[in-house]
Amino acid sequence: MFRKGQTATALLFLAPFLITILVFFFYAFARAIYYSFTDFNLFNDARVIGIKPYLDVLGDSLFQRALANTLVFSILVTVLQTIGSLLMAVALNNKIKGQSFFRSAWYMPSITSSVVITLIFLWLFQRRGVVNYLITQWLTYLPLILTFLGVMALVQVAQVLFERSRRLPAKWFDPALAAMSALIALAVTLGLNVLGVVGARDVQPYDFQYFSDSWLSIGGVRVLSMPLLVVVIMNTFTTIPTLMLFFLAGLQNIPAALYEAADIDGATPAQKLLRVTVPMLRPVTFYVVTISLIGTMQMFDQVAVIGSAAPQETLITLAYYVYTNTFKSGAAPVNMAAAAAIILALIILLMVFLQRRFFVAPEAQ
DSSP: OOOTTHHHHHHHHHHHHHHHHIIIIIIHHHHHHHHTTBOOOSSSOOOBOTTHHHHHHHHOHHHHHHHHHHHHHHHHHHHHHHHHHHHHHHHHHSOOTTHHHHHHHHHHHHHSOHHHHHHHHHHHHSTTSHHHHHHHHHHHTHHHHHHHHHHHHHHHHHHHHHHHHTTOOOOTTOHHHHHHHHHHHHHHHHHHHHHTSSOOOOOOOOOOOTTSSOEEEETTEEEEEHHHHHHHHHHHHHHHHHHHHHHHHHHHTSOHHHHHHHHHTTOOHHHHIIIIIHHHTHHHHHHHHHHHHHHHHTOOHHHHHHGGGSOHHHHOOHHHHHHHHHSOSSSOOHHHHHHHHHHHHHHHHHHHHHHHHHTSOGGGO
16 A cells, blocks of 8 residues: 555656656657658658558668668577577686676676777778788688697597596596697697798788678578678677676576586586576576567667668668668658658567567566
């Protein structure tokens, strides 16, 4: 039971939030619905014309490309974010030296401005950027690298077989043996290089243009452009730390007795992850996937920052399509932008509904 005046006090404190929601969400959403059925172009009196704006939008090839880009981007990033953040949370949940430092350091990308991150990635992937430079160095020193790896593998196998012949429990990836193998491989590689047997080779600078009109196609259908792939990598890198916090909080609530029982049964780390951690984190996973889907479907800032650095068709998303139609020079087709925004909202609602209907754990209902 509320005491006298308690409701009024609560409403008073909630008023700024409620007014903001009413004005900038419900009112804006209602206006968008209205404009999506009119011929409004920012400079005329809106006149209702029915579903023509929706038909125009659905028939627009740029909208179809934006829809395909958005769906591919959303699915790819959501999968990568969820898996990456879960694995990172599991790694940082272990008691290791410097745990606080690593948790803070790995969270840094999330507190950095997305504009700054985008500019850094533009620098990394430009034609004379760091990525092309590293690939050139890789191709230059590939003979030495392959020699090192080959000798290291041979020495590691020889050491493990020798230790096992002495009935010692040596593993194939034993760290101590691997360190010794690496030192021997390094010495052998340097010796072969001095003798002139192997060495660096002359190669042309790698000159791939990442922000060009290049596509990954399946059956002749353009699925993912190279510029959008760069944005996928960038978005995954910046959002994994944030989602990691949710999984990290969820891991704190898993009873330690479950892992102790798994240890007694002889479960491997992979089995404990798949059969204990993942099932116990289903409610958290539902939340993470939901906010990932909503966030990626509305992706805008990275595309806006890259702008004309890449062909528009390779990067355009639904949110950017709405923006360009709303603020297009001259008579802007705001009705088409509003129709596209409503379609985007319906797609997000449908995806969340399907996920909640078929994939959510009962305990998260």
